Amino acid sequence: MKKILVTGGLGYIGSHTVVALQKAGYETIIVDNLSNSSLNVLGGIARITNVSPTFERLDLRYKAEVVDFFKRHSDIEGVIHFAASKAVGESVEKPLYYYENNIHTLVYVLQECVAHGIENIIFSSSCTVYGQPETLPITETAPTQAAASPYGNTKQISEEILIDTCAVENMNAISLRYFNPIGAHKSAEIGELPIGVPQNLVPYITQTAAGIREKLSVFGDDYDTPDGSCIRDYIHVMDLAEAHVVALERLLDNKNEEKYEMFNVGTGRGSSVFEVIEAFEKGTGENLDYSVVDRRPGDVTAVYADTSKANKVLGWKARRTMEEALASAWKWEQKVRNS
Template sequence: MQVLVTGGAGYIGSHTVLSLLQSQYDVVVLDNLSNSSVESIKRVEHITGKSVTFIEGDVCDKAKLRQVFSDYTIESVIHFAALKAVGESAQIPLSYYQTNVHGSVCLLEVMQENKVNNFIFSSSATVYGEENQVPYVETMKLGTPSSPYGATKVMVERILADVALANAKFRGVSLRYFNPIGAHESGMIGEDPKGIPNNLLPYVAQVAVGKRDKLSIFGDDYPTQDGSCERDYLHVMDLAQGHVAALDWLNCHGDFTGVEAFNLGTGNGVSVFAIVNTFEQATDQRIPFEVSPRRAGDLAAFWANATKANQALNWQAKRSLQQMMIDTWRWQSNNPNGYLEQ
């Protein structure tokens, strides 16, 4: 069974490709390498002892997509390829709508042409917006997100619902998750953002390894326990295994049609200050920081109720916050320049 993973050379994508290979799936990766490296795929192959078919290309390129579906017997698609930074999306919204929404439409159109109906969408907890109360549950209506990034995820989820109404054979899963952190326990693959990291833990790790002078904490006056934002941090390997569990679920429920949403999370909100403290304790590295103004689009706190995924997918987050820190530091200290040659 060949699975197409778009954005499969990226952070979450590469860990999911690894998990798919370990679960005996054959994987084809499509990635434009805009915020990733093909080195991640080479290392996944090294860890697993299995080969991955890699194609450099963009999900907005329908000719390339048609070639992929012509050359390979794709039976399922896991769709990661997207721009993903909340703050950046407020600065360059058109790029986010182009890549995240138009790219998804192009992919779905080519899938439809080739009668491929199994689709797992890497969505986001931001689809719950500001109206819904935490902890978020899947029965809540899609909200109005506070950023263009979140808006693109809502749009794609609505598109999937409409596709399912129009195509009785369509089988979609939307995985809504929060803040993936950590790295594979080998220390060989991890998060390697190009340029200045937009996410918290890669920035913390780069401060620890000496690439950055200090961390900026955006706001300490939120209505939370310590004034900093609270998020549901999830180990990337737990998240990767959640995607495989969703694919297994689709394959075991041949009569299912439509779109089903699942939250993937720990069910616990952790503050930015707590992340910094836990990292320092777990790694013996000091992280100097300063408090900066709030960022546009940041909500005070959100976390998941993952009961549905626990029960239906037989999935749960198993790795501790301390493990997330240890694995992050192993990756960063072994690869101070990421996937660039040391």
Template sequence: MSLLITGGTGYIGSHTVVELIKADKDVVIVDNLSNSSTLVLDRIEKITGLRPTFIKADICDEAAMRQVFSDHDIDGVIHFAGLKAVGESTQIPLSYYQNNVAGTLVLLQVMADFNVKNMVFSSSATVYGEHNVSPLLETMPTSATNPYGQTKLMIEHILFDLAKSDPEWSIISLRYFNPIGAHESGLIGENPNGIPNNLLPYVAQVAVGRLAQLQVFGDDYDTVDGTGVRDYIHVVDLALGHLKAVEALAEKPGCTAINLGTGNGTSVLQIVEQFKAISGVDIPYQIVERRPGDIATVFANANLAREALDWQAERGLKEMIADTWKWQSNNPNGFE
């Protein structure tokens, strides 16, 4: 099976490529490198012994995408490509709708024209909005509080409509919770541009001295210590979820949304304390105001993933943090 991985040099994409190669899948990566580096290909090759096929292209470029499908015998697509920062999406919403929604429409049209109708989509728990109570279940109503979340929700609507219109499509939309960690080798990990939007790379960059202190957004939530509680999942477990989803596509016509999470919640300060204990490094932090749209507690009901994909998260929080620290301490400046 030959799989096209859009956004395959990014954080989750690169870890998924490693697991696909280990499972003897033929991989073609398309990425515009807007938030990643080709240096990750060297690291993937070092881990797996194989260098994946890489094409620098943007999913919004229809001619380029048609060339990819013309040049390669693609059987299915794992679609990661897209902008992903919640805060940034409120400042440049048009870029988010253009890249994420319009780009996906280009990809889907080209897939349809080449009769490639198998897709695993990188969705998000942001589609549950702010009014559902955790544990979050796939049957709950969806909504979004920011342009990034809206793009994920719009794409899901498009995918469900597409699958209803043509029974040959098999689509699994994986709703991630909070991916953290890195490959156990320490060779690949999360390497965001600028100040990280996610907690763990922020903490890790404070630990190696790239940033002075962590900002904790609010300490007055109704949680164990007043800070926000989230469902953190090891990126390798998440990658293995994509492998399971690819293997399930043949048996699951239509479009199915599936949570990928642990079903457990951990607070921001619990993460900070665990990181300090594992790394032996102090993490100075400052409590600041809540961010608009943030809610107290978010964690998954992960039963459907077990039933439909035979998947569950295996790695615990200590392993997630230890792997994050190994990556960041070995690569204080990321891939550069």
């Protein structure tokens, strides 16, 4: 079995991708500093796949520890790099932390990949690289606008680092620019469980429905959208996880047409905050208490994907519905609160 390193592999998207990798027959090794994740996720992955992945607690900001790790695991054949901080609002408040955590870690991982002849990396990018888009839906050829947040800027810079590295080193990379992942594994063994106050919409919805949060805040209802709330492309996390496996196999099978490629990963449909709230209430029968508050710094008005490139070139397409995603998120929330 080919060994794949998954950085940030106990996080929300990382853990679901580990499940998809192990189901596809890969051996996984996870590194995570547990800053926004839990060791309990390892058990969930093992119960789903009947395989317990190798895990090392490691903070990739410390170069000496990264060097030591790769010396001990030089047989890795591919890397999927998730390890990063990911909250837009928090990045506005703590820009230096985001630049250190998101950029230094990528540089250190790439340096060791080059040193040990590891040629393939999948990068966890984001639709935030597009800034406030000029036209919708967004294609991969859309010009990147000035980033609306330090978080978005770290993704833009990281992609530039990958482009420059691939140009001069024996390195192949694919950036997956994904949109808004939601939902949980259908088993409810793993899901999104943010530490502290949720920064993303759906876990805040489920925590409000579960009585953990008193009220859901809708950040602005005066955007230039049909109902005034922000529009996003919400994709089931397992569809997103499976896209990582397909992209990795493209590199491992030498099917990439360029040393650096990028793909949008979304559903191609935009949904407003109010539409997501309505869908959750309709699907679960739960009534949400919410109020409109001021806009949140760094939020763009509307973002949703043109996914035709991923559909055609990768042969990947989102298959699960928003209703499935919201139902799985609620099932996960209920299990967490009742365990």
